[in-house]
Amino acid sequence: MRLLFITSNRLGDAVLSTSVLRHYVETYPGIRVTVACGPVAAPIFEGVPNLERIIKMPKQKRGGHWWKLWKSVVLNWWDIIVDLRGSATAYVLLGKTRVVLPGNDDDLHRVQQMARLIGLTKPLCPKIWVGKEHRERAKSLLPSDDLKAVLAIGPTANWGGKTWPIENFKQLVARLTSTDGLFPDAHVVVLGAPAEREIAASLIEELPESRRTLIFGNESLLTVQACLEKADAYIGNDSGLMHMAAASGTFTLGLFGPSRPENYAPYGLDTAFVCTDKSYDEIIADGIDWKSQKCLMTDLSVEKVIQEIYKRFEQKD
Structure with a gap:
């Protein structure tokens, strides 16, 4: 299985989003992971199990970073595409399951909101994988x-x-x-x-x-x-x-x-x-x-x- 995980430019939001990534990594042992995020947040994903690739997405004019991301992943088949930035990218890629965060719900903690998005009643805690x-x-x-x-x-x-x-x-x-x-x-x-x-x-x-x-x-x-x-x-x-x-x-x-x-x-x-x-x-x-x-x-x-x-x-x- 292959997962494309699109998350935040900001470090804090990216850390919170690891609660979602953790769910997929632990639910599907061996799932191969590609992470797309901002350059500042990218290093926290370097220890993710079965990581295939980190795609850094520095912001570009007229949404150029989204075009660049699409070009880099469009030839792949994705079993799961998770887009926590609410873009249209998940819908223009070849894949089976698409999970897209539509926007922030200020009535909930961000971790709770993302847990509901993937069907969890009890959120997982964020996790950063650290090596020896x-x-x-x-x-x-x-x-x-x-x-x-x-x-x-x-x-x-x-x-x-x-x-x-x-x-x-x-x-x-x-x-x-x-x-x-x-x-x-x-x-x-x-x-x-x-x-x-x-x-x-x-x-x-x-x-x-x-x-x-x-x-x-x-x-x-x-x-x-x-x-x-x-x-x-x-x-x-x-x-x-x-x-x-x-x-x-x-x-x-x-x-x-x-x-x-x-x-x-x-x-x-x-x-x-x-x-x-x-x-x-x-x-x-x-x-x-x-x-x-x-x-x-x-x-x-x-x-x-x-x-x-x-x-x-x-x-x-």
Whole structure:
């Protein structure tokens, strides 16, 4: 059997879509998989079982990326075509079963919506397949002492509006890793995109070199995923990295303001989210300049975030 899986340009949406891909991979062992997605998201699919090909789809004028995709797959027969971008592509290819997402339903979490699309009443958690080489690389980047806690922090996002102030992250990490904190003297992994390191600079400066690992585009996304698997907790803004952390099985706390947790909360085995005092609807009602990088997360206090973390770990004790 052969599957053509067309998914998002965006990393976070692509991670959520792996819940659908997981269903087909696990339902049809040995199914050969071709993934079409944006260049940023492409690396998370490199470990998919029986992967035949990843087709990167950088956006082009006048929908040229769709024409290019069609030309690259039109000569193949597809037992299953899944298009989570709602294009017409699935209908102009040779195939048996076609599954096309018509659009987003804001009454449901995206994972729940996609589960319904493929006939599942209980969604599968997103999954990123990681190989031995990436786990070995992660092992070399993190402390060899298994008793030492690892705290992963995602202090950036793709838009300044949903980026919690870096000063708050500094206070949060200082309190959590203090001698009387939840993770005393923990090793801290700070993560972000290559261009985002400067945003996190003041947090990085607070951490001794011996107690930090910095990953800002200098490691593969599968190595990042392997590091997240070894962390004790991940705390970060609503972002693709947050969704990767949730898929890793590590406790993941997402910080939300001008985005809907109802649709984009971290989805996994051990997740939670905390929101600004102002709801999404109130933030929107005040008016948003989507081109501005002004932070809209200032009324989310450090204390509120810490309370959510402690509540979660107290439940697990």
